[in-house]
Amino acid sequence: MTKRLLIKGARVLCPANRIDSTMDILLESEKIKDVGLNLNVTENVMTIDASGLILAPGFIDLHCHLREPGFEHKETVKSGSAAAIKGGFTTICAMPNTDPVTDDATSIQFLLDKAKVQPARVLPIGSATKNSEGKELTEMAEMVEVGAVAFSDDGHPIANDMLMRHALEYSSALGVPIIDHCEVPSLFTNGQINEGWIASRLGLQGIPSAAEEQMVDRNIGLAKLTGGWVHLAHVSTKGSVESIRNAKELGINITAEVTPHHLTLTEDAILHGINQEGAYKALNENAYNTMAKVNPPLRTQADVEALIEGLSDGTIDIIATDHAPHASIEKLCPMQEAAFGISNLETTLASALSLVHNKKLSLNRMIESVTSSPAALLKASNNKIGQLTKGFSADLTLFDLDADWIVDVDQFVSKGKNSPLNGEKMKGKVVLTVYKGQIVYSNISKDLVSK
Amino acid sequence: MSPHAGIPSLKSTTSEMSISRKHILDLDDFTAEEIQLVLDNTVAMQEVISRSVRKVPALRGRTIVTLFHEPSTRTRVSFEQAGKILSADVINVSSSASSSKKGESLYNTALTIQSMQADIIVVRHPHSGSPNFLARHLDSSIINAGDGYHAHPSQALLDLYTIQSHFGDIKGRKVAIVGDIMYSRVARSNLWGLTKMGAQVVLCSPPTLIPPDFVNGFPKTHPFASVSITHNLSEAVKNADVIMALRLQAERQSRGRLPSLREYSRLYGINSETVKLAKEDVLIMHPGPINEGIEIDTEIAHGPHSAIQDQVTNGVAVRMALLYAVASANGGDK
Numbered sequence: 001m002t003k004r005l006l007i008k009g010a011r012v013l014c015p016a017n018r019i020d021s022t023m024d025i026l027l028e029s030e031k032i033k034d035v036g037l038n039l040n041v042t043e044n045v046m047t048i049d050a051s052g053l054i055l056a057p058g059f060i061d062l063h064c065h066l067r068e069p070g071f072e073h074k075e076t077v078k079s080g081s082a083a084a085i086k087g088g089f090t091t092i093c094a095m096p097n098t099d100p101v102t103d104d105a106t107s108i109q110f111l112l113d114k115a116k117v118q119p120a121r122v123l124p125i126g127s128a129t130k131n132s133e134g135k136e137l138t139e140m141a142e143m144v145e146v147g148a149v150a151f152s153d154d155g156h157p158i159a160n161d162m163l164m165r166h167a168l169e170y171s172s173a174l175g176v177p178i179i180d181h182c183e184v185p186s187l188f189t190n191g192q193i194n195e196g197w198i199a200s201r202l203g204l205q206g207i208p209s210a211a212e213e214q215m216v217d218r219n220i221g222l223a224k225l226t227g228g229w230v231h232l233a234h235v236s237t238k239g240s241v242e243s244i245r246n247a248k249e250l251g252i253n254i255t256a257e258v259t260p261h262h263l264t265l266t267e268d269a270i271l272h273g274i275n276q277e278g279a280y281k282a283l284n285e286n287a288y289n290t291m292a293k294v295n296p297p298l299r300t301q302a303d304v305e306a307l308i309e310g311l312s313d314g315t316i317d318i319i320a321t322d323h324a325p326h327a328s329i330e331k332l333c334p335m336q337e338a339a340f341g342i343s344n345l346e347t348t349l350a351s352a353l354s355l356v357h358n359k360k361l362s363l364n365r366m367i368e369s370v371t372s373s374p375a376a377l378l379k380a381s382n383n384k385i386g387q388l389t390k391g392f393s394a395d396l397t398l399f400d401l402d403a404d405w406i407v408d409v410d411q412f413v414s415k416g417k418n419s420p421l422n423g424e425k426m427k428g429k430v431v432l433t434v435y436k437g438q439i440v441y442s443n444i445s446k447d448l449v450s451k
Numbered sequence: 452m453s454p455h456a457g458i459p460s461l462k463s464t465t466s467e468m469s470i471s472r473k474h475i476l477d478l479d480d481f482t483a484e485e486i487q488l489v490l491d492n493t494v495a496m497q498e499v500i501s502r503s504v505r506k507v508p509a510l511r512g513r514t515i516v517t518l519f520h521e522p523s524t525r526t527r528v529s530f531e532q533a534g535k536i537l538s539a540d541v542i543n544v545s546s547s548a549s550s551s552k553k554g555e556s557l558y559n560t561a562l563t564i565q566s567m568q569a570d571i572i573v574v575r576h577p578h579s580g581s582p583n584f585l586a587r588h589l590d591s592s593i594i595n596a597g598d599g600y601h602a603h604p605s606q607a608l609l610d611l612y613t614i615q616s617h618f619g620d621i622k623g624r625k626v627a628i629v630g631d632i633m634y635s636r637v638a639r640s641n642l643w644g645l646t647k648m649g650a651q652v653v654l655c656s657p658p659t660l661i662p663p664d665f666v667n668g669f670p671k672t673h674p675f676a677s678v679s680i681t682h683n684l685s686e687a688v689k690n691a692d693v694i695m696a697l698r699l700q701a702e703r704q705s706r707g708r709l710p711s712l713r714e715y716s717r718l719y720g721i722n723s724e725t726v727k728l729a730k731e732d733v734l735i736m737h738p739g740p741i742n743e744g745i746e747i748d749t750e751i752a753h754g755p756h757s758a759i760q761d762q763v764t765n766g767v768a769v770r771m772a773l774l775y776a777v778a779s780a781n782g783g784d785k
Contacts, residue, residue, distance in 0.1 A: 180555030201577035201599030203636060208663075280674045285587035288580035332558050332588070334578040336599070411468035 004028045005437060005451075006041050009051035010398060014388040015368035016057075016375075025055065027394035030436040035388050049448040050398055053431055055388050056367045058090025058395030060374040062150070063179070063233060063320035064345065066122070068114065070099025073442065075325040075415045077111065081118035083323070083345040083414035085441040088397035088430040089166045089370075091121040091385055092323075092345075093378075096132065097154040103127035105142045112147050119440035120241075121395070123149045123382065127291060128167050128178055128431040132156045135163070137170055144174045149381045150231065152179035155340075157215055159185050161222070168228025175380035177231035179257065180219055181295065182240070187211035192335055194267040194297040201280070202270070207297050220247040222252050231377065232256040234322050235254035236296035238306035245315040255377055257320035258307050258333060260351035261342055261420070267298045269420050270335075290331040290338035291420040293397055294324070308360050311369060316375065319369040325416020343416030347407055349399060351421070356401075363401075394437035398444070403429040455508030455555060460495040461775070473780055474586045474593045475773055477602035478643040486611065486647060489772050493612050495777075496768035499536060509779050510539035516569040518561070519596070520546045520576045523740060525763055526596050526605070530573045533770035539778075542569075557581060558588065565589050571777055579636075589642040591606045592732040592777045606738050607640035609769040611648060613762050614693055617734050622649035627729075629686040629719055630697030633660045633708075637738045638697055642675055652678045657688035657719065659708040668727070684719050696721050696746040712745050722748040726756060734758045 005027040012023040012035065024039035025032065041047075061084065067075040075083075077094070085094045094111060096102035102111060102360055108124045115122035126148035130136045133156075140151055151171060158164040158180055167178050188211050193199050195206025216232060220243060223230045235241065235256050244256050269292035271283070310316040324341025331338050344351075352370070355361035375386025384392045407424050409417035433441035478486065499507055515534040519527050527543065534541040544564065557576070564572060571592045574582050579599030586593040597603040615621050626645055632638045632654050645652050652675075654661065661680065669675040681687050688694055703709050726733060735747065735756045743749045752759060 195663060197664045200664050203599045203639065280479070283477065283583065284480070285474065285476070288583050329556060329558070333556055334576065334581040334584050336578040336580075337557070381535070399560050 002029070002046045002218065004041065004047050005394070005439070006039060006397070006432065007049045007050050007055060007398065008039070009049055010046060010055035012388060013054055013056045013364065013367050016372035016387040017389060019388065020364060021093060023390060025396070026440060027396075027434065027437045030394055032388060032390055032392050032394050034390060036182070041353055043174070047450045048432070048444065050399070053398050054401055056397050056399070057371040057388055058397050058433065058435060059088045059349070059370040060091040060378070060386055061089050061321045061323070061345070062093045062318060062374045064092050064094060064323035065097065065325065065341070066094040066237050068098060068337065069110065073327050073415070077114040077118060079415045080323070080325070080345070081120045081122060083412065084120045084335060085433040085435065086350050086413055086430065087345040087347070088433055089120060089345060090395035090397070090433060090435045091382070092121065093123045093125050093149055095125055095152060095154040096127040101127050101131050103130055103132065103138045105139065105146045108143050108146045119435055121382070121385070121435070123147070123378070125150045125179065127151065128153050128158060129163065134160055136157050137163070137167060140171055140174055144176060145386050148176070148377050148383065150176050150179050152233070153181070155181055157181050157183045157185060161218065164219070165222050165226055168222055168226040168230060172226065172228040177229040177377065179231045179233050180215070181233045182212045182215035182219060182235070184211045184214050187214070191297070193270050193293065194299050196267060196300065198267050198270055202335070207295075209237040209239055209303070212237050212296055213243065216240045216243050220244070220252055220254060223247070224250070224252045227253060229255070229318045230252045234262065234296060234315065234320065235307070236262045236299050236303060238303045241306045241310035241360065242314055245310065245429060248394050255317045256315070256323055257318045258311055258316045259322045260319060260348045261294060261298060262296070262342060263304065263307055263311065263319070264351050264354055265292065265298050265420065266301050266304055266358060269298055288335045290333065291342070291418055291422070293335060293338050293340055294342050295340040312361055312365055316371070318374045319348070320374070321345055323414070325414050326418045327415070328417060331418050341418065342414060342420065343409070343414050343418045345414060346412050347419060347421050347426065349430060350405070350426035350428045353401065354426070357427055366369060367388050394434060396434040397430060398432040399428060399430045402427055403427070405429050457509060458495050458499055460498060461492055473777070474582070475604055475777060476582050476586060476593065476595050478604045478607055478640050478647070481643070481647065483647045483649070486608070486644060489608055489769070489776065490612050490615055492772040492775065493765070493768045496771040499771070500768055505536050506538060507536065509731045509775055510534065510537040513539040513570045513778055515539045515571045515573060515658040516542045516544060516564050516567070516772065517573045517596070518544045518564060518575070520557070520600055521597070523575055523597070525766060526575060529763070530596060530770050531767040532767050533774055536767070537771055538772060539774070557584070561585050561589055565591050566702065569673065570781065571774065592781060594773060594777060597636055600636050600639070602640045603636040604640050605640070605766070605770055605773055606637050607644040609762055609766045610641055610695065610736060610738070610775070611644050611756050612765050612769050613736065614734065616765070617758060618692065621645070623651065624692040625651045625653065625690060626695060627653045627655055627691040628695045628697065629655045629684065629687060629721065631660045631695070631699050631703060632656045632665065633662055634700065635697045640693065642678065646677060650745065653687045653691070654678060654680050655684055655719070656682065657709065657715065658682055660703065660714055684725060685728055688725050688729045691733055693730060693734045693736060694721055699742060699746055716745045718747070720745060720748065721751055723751065726751060736762060
């Protein structure tokens, strides 16, 4: 019999069970065996003294990019999984923008075969249309049978309204969402960063908020029409939040996610910190920060505040990382040539906790948005994750709420070192990650572990 | 470097009035005094150009590479000529000849050039911020010869020089910049230069060719607070001392920003009627190359008010002054 694991004295936080108190937790045979006060287990057990730390269900990310097959120079299933557990994530959902595109049962199975040996649960998202070209639907039913948890054309918005309608109708029988990257292609044309004073200052094509909002509104309309389930990827604007709030009040079947960077950064990051008050200060050689180039683009402070409010009140369901690793040369170039995306898995917790430390978001809601809330969206395929409940998968994240650290991308285990947070001071760090009862990542002092 | 480097009237950059910057990326980081110093030194450079033997030893032993990733005649040639008059070794690398066509990144191309001991790299690139990028990653001095629609500082300086040498001053002059403001690096750098020198700038364009955040004007604390915006050409050129027309790319029509070049020309083309509304001694400028009959009528482009040829001539002297300033900032003799 493999050893059991007993974690004692942590502040246990399980939003689904409304738990926030000091407790012990016992894990056995990949499952949560017991959660309670003063659990006394002495035989065949490894005990960890976790007092002063926070214990939460293992984090779940509904949106990341593992780049395999096709772009192994950016990331692999293995390196992405390692980054996930270092960041506290025990379940990650991989977007299908690989080469070839993950758009049939065979390619779903390829990913699942790779996933089997990883220290985290890697779940495949299938492409909604063949080769993500937005022309014909994929064989969604067969992909679900194999293990697909959602469908998306990832960075390619499903621009054809009728096809989107049919995708929603077809998937409604399968209980999984269509995840749409909302952006009207003709309003995006060659856009680089948010449309506004910085784009105009730097001579870059802007991406207006309307490009996103118009497609959010269309998707709400189609969800209403079909009853199908649209999940809106990485919403970035105040207008999107308002539309989603209104739609939810009407009972329309939509869910939405927000990324840690859209919750914490503004377009100012493009200028390496010259903000609007210093708007027209002289630029220098650092002005074009390709690390802050991401799609949808970083927006304004008003958008950031609306997104936080939307996350707080449940208008936005979850935090998703949109982890988008790139090779260094893909950011080492002029802005217009730079790839979109941020390597996020290893900084998401600290970014999200900054909102907690600044009292803009409750700790409970923050944890919920990376545990039971995303779990609810994966219910059709994986119904025993995201909670510290007896019988659920023994996936846990133990973190130090107040640990200070400085982001150093060279320490990332992800192959993607592309982060605008490099060198930033952060507060809050993962100490231990447990997946299916096994310690898969540990940064904990040996003194606290007794065998 | 000897104090005057063969140019007696040159203001030494080691004096209190100095332009100590390694790179010239835009005019946003220049003070009015620094701009004036460049303009004064341009006068000295004009004197050199007017000599029968056009050669001074100022940059002897220095290597300048012009790295042009976009077609250009006047800018590249004038930097080359400026470098040669100052006795620098000038190597021209253009896009068709460089490795960019073979898929080599700008970063690697630039590293290669730097490893050939380039003291100064003069860069022209279609993507905004390319010179900033190179300045960040290379040890060589970078001079921006036009990047995307971000900046074109040497063009703005030669425009300022042209205005000053014509009128004797810039301060208080009304300058109407007309045309495609949205995609114009010339307009952007001129906005910095002209406002710093105290000119009164009016921007005039169709509503589809101005940056969206410019449309409602600039707040009081903004460096461009004195700049006014109009879509009406008559209003813009009324009593203007200078009318600066910008080049219009034909693709603006195909991309839906303009109904036709004909209508653009009707509303924003500079013709004899426009000129009548301006001051009697109005100066007509254009960074070139001109679409004659669209931005400016042929008779005006080649008429008595036109400074377009002067702009080209002045370009060499201005670029000599800039090369000299950057070379001096890099610490004299090697």
